[in-house]
Every structure is written in C-alpha cells, then in structure tokens.
Amino acid sequence: MKLQQLSLFLENRPGQLGAPLEAIAAEDINILTLSLADTAQFGILRLIVREWEQAKQIFEQGGWVVKQTEVVAVDVLDRPGGLAGALAVLEAAELNIEYMYAFSLRRDDKAILIFRFEDPDRAIEVLLEHGLHVVEAEELMRHVG
Amino acid sequence: MSNQDPDWSSENRIWNRSAETLPREEIAALQLERLRAMVERVAQVPFYRDQFKHAEIGPQSIRSLADLRRLPFTTKDDLRRHQPLGFLAVPRKELARIHGSSGTTGVPTFVAYTAQDLRTWSELCARFLVAGGLRPAHTAQVAFGYGLFTGGFGLHYGIERVGAAVIPAAAGNTRRQIDIMRELTPEVLICTPSYALTIADTARELGMDPATLPMRYGHFGGEPWTEDMRREIEDQLGLQAFNNYGLSEVFGPGVAGECPLHDGMHIQEDHFIVECLDPETLEPVAEGEPGELVITNLTREATPLIRYRTRDIARLYREPCACGRTTMRMSRVTGRTDDMLIIRGVNVFPSQIEEALLRVEGTTPHYLIEVDRPGTLDEVHVKVEMRPEIFSDRMDRMQGLCEHISREIQTVAGIRAHVDLVEPRSIERFVGKARRVLDKRRLND
Numbered sequence: 001m002k003l004q005q006l007s008l009f010l011e012n013r014p015g016q017l018g019a020p021l022e023a024i025a026a027e028d029i030n031i032l033t034l035s036l037a038d039t040a041q042f043g044i045l046r047l048i049v050r051e052w053e054q055a056k057q058i059f060e061q062g063g064w065v066v067k068q069t070e071v072v073a074v075d076v077l078d079r080p081g082g083l084a085g086a087l088a089v090l091e092a093a094e095l096n097i098e099y100m101y102a103f104s105l106r107r108d109d110k111a112i113l114i115f116r117f118e119d120p121d122r123a124i125e126v127l128l129e130h131g132l133h134v135v136e137a138e139e140l141m142r143h144v145g
Numbered sequence: 146m147s148n149q150d151p152d153w154s155s156e157n158r159i160w161n162r163s164a165e166t167l168p169r170e171e172i173a174a175l176q177l178e179r180l181r182a183m184v185e186r187v188a189q190v191p192f193y194r195d196q197f198k199h200a201e202i203g204p205q206s207i208r209s210l211a212d213l214r215r216l217p218f219t220t221k222d223d224l225r226r227h228q229p230l231g232f233l234a235v236p237r238k239e240l241a242r243i244h245g246s247s248g249t250t251g252v253p254t255f256v257a258y259t260a261q262d263l264r265t266w267s268e269l270c271a272r273f274l275v276a277g278g279l280r281p282a283h284t285a286q287v288a289f290g291y292g293l294f295t296g297g298f299g300l301h302y303g304i305e306r307v308g309a310a311v312i313p314a315a316a317g318n319t320r321r322q323i324d325i326m327r328e329l330t331p332e333v334l335i336c337t338p339s340y341a342l343t344i345a346d347t348a349r350e351l352g353m354d355p356a357t358l359p360m361r362y363g364h365f366g367g368e369p370w371t372e373d374m375r376r377e378i379e380d381q382l383g384l385q386a387f388n389n390y391g392l393s394e395v396f397g398p399g400v401a402g403e404c405p406l407h408d409g410m411h412i413q414e415d416h417f418i419v420e421c422l423d424p425e426t427l428e429p430v431a432e433g434e435p436g437e438l439v440i441t442n443l444t445r446e447a448t449p450l451i452r453y454r455t456r457d458i459a460r461l462y463r464e465p466c467a468c469g470r471t472t473m474r475m476s477r478v479t480g481r482t483d484d485m486l487i488i489r490g491v492n493v494f495p496s497q498i499e500e501a502l503l504r505v506e507g508t509t510p511h512y513l514i515e516v517d518r519p520g521t522l523d524e525v526h527v528k529v530e531m532r533p534e535i536f537s538d539r540m541d542r543m544q545g546l547c548e549h550i551s552r553e554i555q556t557v558a559g560i561r562a563h564v565d566l567v568e569p570r571s572i573e574r575f576v577g578k579a580r581r582v583l584d585k586r587r588l589n590d
Contacts (some may be wrong), residue, residue: 039540042565064569069538073315
C-alpha cells in the first residue's frame with residue numbers, strides 16, 4: 001500500500017538539480033513524479049521511480065545524501081472539492097500530513113496525490129475506512145508504464 | 146627535592162608532595178619571592194634591561210603578585226630578533242645544554258639550560274610522569290624525536306629521575322617500535338598523540354590487536370589533541386592516556402600535566418606563573434574563560450622569560466582537585482591566537498564552533514567557518530556537510546537542525562551565525578591540519 005520515495009539533499013545553486021537526474025537517466029531510470037522543497041540555501045528533492053533500489057544505489061555511489069521514506073498515493077476525484085473531501089477525512093482522524101504533492105498525471109477522472117504521513121499505516125487504515133482509494137505501487141507503475 | 150610519599154602502590158602517587166600540595170597562600174608567597182629574584186636576574190639581559198628602563202620598573206616594583214602585570218611581555222618575535230641566545234642570563238660557559246624550537250615559521254629559536262636547569266626540568270617531568278602512572282619499577286618507551294626538539298630528552302631525563310628504565314626508541318620506524326614493545330614489555334609509552342594512533346594502525350596491519358600491546362599508561366604531548374582522540378587512543382591501545390603541556394621557550398615539557406582524574410593539567414606553579422589573558426586587550430579573562438596563556442619562568446637560570454606570550458588558547462581553573470594537588474589547572478590547548486577571529490568585537494575561536502557542533506550529533510567532522518563583511522557588519526556562515534544521519538526529507542526537521550546548531554553556537558561562542566548545510570565532500574579536505582576558517586574580510590581588504 002505504500003510507495004518508496006527517495007529524497008536527496010541538494011544545495012540551492014545552479015546546476016545542482018541536473019547532476020543526480022542525469023545519473024539515473026544514464027541507467028534508463030524514469031522519474032514517475034518529483035517534488036522540490038527549498039530554502040534560499042538548500043533543497044530537498046523527492047522522487048518516485050520504479051527502480052528505487054537501483055536509483056538509491058546510484059545516488060549513494062555518486063556521493064549524494066539520500067534517504068528512503070514510505071509515502072502513500074491516494075486518488076481523488078479531479079473536480080472542485082475532490083481533494084478537500086480527502087483532507088477532511090484525514091483531519092477528522094487527526095492524522096498529521098508532513099507534506100504532500102500531486103502526481104504528474106491523471107487517470108480517467110482522478111488525480112493522484114502523494115502524502116507523507118507521520119504514521120502511514122494508520123493513515124491508510126483511515127483512508128480505506130472512508131472509501132478512499134489508496135493506489136498500490138504495482139497499480140501505479142502499470143498505469144504510468 | 147624530597148620524596149615523602151612512600152606508597153608506590155597508590156594510583157594517586159604524588160612525586161613531590163611538599164611542592165605539589167603546598168597551600169595556596171604559600172604558593173603565592175613562594176611565587177612572589179621567586180618573581181622578585183627573577184626580575185633582578187633578567188635585568189642583566191639587554192632586552193629586559195631596555196624594557197624595564199623604558200617602563201621605569203625594576204625589582205623594587207614587584208611588591209605583590211599583581212605587579213606582574215606591570216612587566217613587559219615577551220613574544221616569539223622578540224626571541225627571533227635576539228637569536229642566537231640573546232636572552233642568556235648566565236655566562237655562556239655555564240651552559241650544559243642547548244635545544245631549539247621546531248622553527249616551523251622560519252628562524253629556529255635556541256633555548257639553553259645550565260646543569261641546575263636540567264635538574265629542574267627532570268623534576269618537572271618526573272612530577273607529571275608519576276601523576277600519570279610511571280613507577281620506579283617500570284620501563285618506558287620514548288618514541289619522541291631526540292635532538293634539538295625538547296620532547297625526547299626532557300621525558301628521558303624525567304623517567305630516569307623517577308628511577309624507571311628508559312627505552313630511547315626515538316621517533317619513527319613503527320614496526321621496529323612494535324617489535325621492541327613486544328620484546329621488552331614497557332608499561333609506559335611516550336610520544337605524540339597522532340603517533341600513538343599510527344602505532345595502533347601499524348599493529349593492525351601486522352595482524353595484531355593493538356590492545357594486546359603491553360603499555361598501560363601513555364603520556365602524549367607536543368601537539369594539540371582532543372578528547373575524542375584520547376578515547377580512540379585508549380580504546381585502541383588499551384592504556385590510560387595522559388596529557389601534558391610545555392613549550393621549549395619556557396623549558397619544554399613539564400609546565401603542566403594530568404593527574405589520574407584527567408580533569409585538566411596541574412600547573413607546576415613553583416616554577417611558572419601562568420596567566421590567561423584576552424589576546425586583544427591583554428587583560429585577564431574571567432576565571433574559566435578561554436584566553437592566551439602567558440608564562441613567566443620563576444626558576445630557570447639560562448634563558449628565563451618574563452610574560453612569554455605562548456599564543457596557546459586554554460582555560461585556567463583554581464578550584465582544588467580531588468587528587469590532593471593544590472596547583473592551578475589548565476584545560477587542554479583548544480586553539481592558537483593565530484586562529485582567533487573577532488566577530489563584531491567578540492573573540493571567537495574555531496574550537497568553540499567545533500565544541501558547539503559536537504553538541505549536535507552527526508555534524509562534525511567536516512565544517513568550515515566563513516567570515517565576511519558584506520556591509521558594515523561581520524557575518525559568519527558555518528558550513529556543515531550533510532550526512533545521512535542528519536538528513537531528513539522533512540523541511541521542518543532540516544530547518545530545525547540549522548536552528549539547533551545556530552543556538553549551540555550562540556551558547557558556546559556568543560555569536561549569531563548562519564548555518565549553511567552543504568553537500569557531502571564539498572568542503573576541502575586537508576592531509577595535515579584542517580583549515581577551518583575562511584576569513585573573506587582579509588581577502589577583501
């Protein structure tokens with residue numbers, strides 16, 4: 001039910017983003033989605049790739065600091081209030097969202113969102129209880145592949 | 146000197162009980178008496194004669210120890226300008242030995258000893274060696290260089306003075322050192338702290354566990370080292386490591402050394418007056434605060450110095466030690482005044498930044514302090530290399546880390562610093578002494 005996300009530490013200066021992306025591109029690893037959180041001085045690049053174990057190794061060998069975390073993909077209706085409804089469920093259950101970002105592609109009438117929860121297992125439970133669709137890794141990969 | 150303590154089995158053996166446990170007021174009285182005599186003696190040395198004349202002071206000016214502050218300083222430059230042996234306070238024919246400082250910055254400076262000086266020096270070394278475990282029945286291996294450098298001979302004579310056996314192995318040829326250790330089973334090792342780690346590495350290369358080497362006590366000095374290094378040396382070599390302090394300009398090793406409590410080094414106050422001053426204002430720092438050690442010889446005959454500015458940064462403590470010694474203690478040397486930065490009027494030593502980083506797990510050993518003055522105010526950036534242990538995918542955690550480091554720097558060094566997290570291996574590596582400071586203000590001048 002959970003997706004493996006890789007996070008990279010990058011300094012916030014020109015050219016820093018390209019090098020790690022080139023390193024995995026050279027091994028034919030495609031980025032399914034990414035998000036970048038940054039300050040004026042540094043940034044955290046978060047990536048979802050199919051071959052995350054291989055990518056992690058490439059980053060480590062390239063000297064980057066990389067961290068693997070579990071995130072949850074949820075699809076919500078791609079219409080006004082779609083996301084708000086999902087958030088209301090999480091809020092009611094007092095689940096803390098560390099951060100979230102949108103998946104880069106839609107599927108039918110749904111948008112996929114990536115959530116980083118403090119407690120991903122409990123979040124999945126709550127989402128399922130409320131009839132929300134948690135996207136499995138295989139399903140996601142098949143879909144984007 | 147007397148040997149009043151008959152109990153050699155005690156861990157806390159004091160070599161010269163009468164001198165090392167003298168009540169504080171008697172130490173002060175002895176220092177005053179010796180300082181007066183010293184001022185009278187050095188008035189024969191042209192450098193001091195001129196200085197005293199210029200400042201209109203003389204032996205009669207010393208009425209209390211506080212009057213020490215009226216005396217002029219002696220710097221390394223003064224010594225260089227009066228080479229060779231311009232500071233001699235006895236006729237040349239009375240000399241028994243001449244040593245020299247390493248002279249890393251140019252002209253070597255020579256220091257001289259009378260026969261009495263050599264006896265005094267042996268006594269000083271005997272005190273810290275005994276405080277650090279050496280007993281008459283022991284054998285000690287000296288892996289210091291023998292030569293102009295004061296380390297080898299100073300320790301050698303101190304060991305002999307205690308009545309122990311010396312193996313003058315001298316520096317270098319580490320495999321041979323290890324062979325000697327295995328064959329002669331010395332209880333005590335004497336060398337620089339970095340050489341102790343080289344011995345451990347070499348032993349491992351030879352396929353042995355360095356902890357199985359016979360030494361139980363180690364006396365390390367001659368270069369600055371840290372508590373982390375002490376732990377490493379002790380763990381790897383399976384011995385108790387003792388720190389000692391000295392510099393050839395004021396005698397050599399023997400100015401101060403640790404007791405078994407390892408809580409600072411006891412200063413041999415019957416032979417030296419050690420002051421701790423702000424290197425900029427030259428005013429005494431508050432007790433326990435870091436400052437430059439300034440040392441006055443009280444007993445040296447051949448080349449005694451008044452208020453020698455060591456450029457070593459340390460702290461002084463006057464509270465009594467549980468070992469029974471009454472002497473003032475000094476912390477390990479945490480830096481050199483040459484490294485000191487003045488940030489918006491506050492003196493900051495790189496070692497303070499390091500101390501702050503040590504409080505935040507995972508942030509050492511690679512950091513760089515950058516100082517700049519973009520407008521009219523100094524700005525400090527402390528660059529810390531990111532490591533997997535401290536990295537988080539959460540921005541709040543990362544910002545919290547920066548704030549945490551910044552708070553610790555504020556606490557330890559009293560300055561506000563920007564903390565820049567940088568990528569691994571982006572800070573230049575050095576083979577020898579790491580360069581921790583980049584002062585762009587100087588570059589812009």
